[in-house]
Amino acid sequence: xxxxxxxxxxxxxxxxxxxxxxxxxxxxxxxxxxxxxxxxxxxxxxxxxxxxxxxxxxxxxxxxxxxxxxxxxxxxxxxxxxxxxxxxxxxxxxxxxxxxxxxxxxxxxxxxxxxxxxxxxxxxxxxxxxxxxxxxxxxxxxxxxxxxxxxxxx
Numbered sequence: 681x682x683x684x685x686x687x688x689x690x691x692x693x694x695x696x697x698x699x700x701x702x703x704x705x706x707x708x709x710x711x712x713x714x715x716x717x718x719x720x721x722x723x724x725x726x727x728x729x730x731x732x733x734x735x736x737x738x739x740x741x742x743x744x745x746x747x748x749x750x751x752x753x754x755x756x757x758x759x760x761x762x763x764x765x766x767x768x769x770x771x772x773x774x775x776x777x778x779x780x781x782x783x784x785x786x787x788x789x790x791x792x793x794x795x796x797x798x799x800x801x802x803x804x805x806x807x808x809x810x811x812x813x814x815x816x817x818x819x820x821x822x823x824x825x826x827x828x829x830x831x832x833x834x
Contacts, residue, residue: 734768736761
């Protein structure tokens, strides 16, 4: 039973059941309480981490009246970030090449299957045409042979 159903008081629930029904309901209540006590608090299912590209916001230009100083050498953290971004970029390019290769391979397989299917259908159509021609020939022969049977006798 759900908790709202247990907490809701109805006029039927207001009367106390007697006899075996009361014992049965009491037993159910004890079982539900024991199940709830045994059940560990459940955490919501954690979504599986999926890879997402990192987006780096460009540095905001500083508006100063001073002439621009030569760019300072990047710090170690910036160098690490730059290296990580370059590695990510290389990995993405490799994945893209791999996906293009798979796509091209799949396209060629589908094209081969379509050619094979077309050839098979054409073969079946040719066989059907041969059967029709043979049928027409046999019908013409049968008509030619049956024609004297339907001629009036003289």
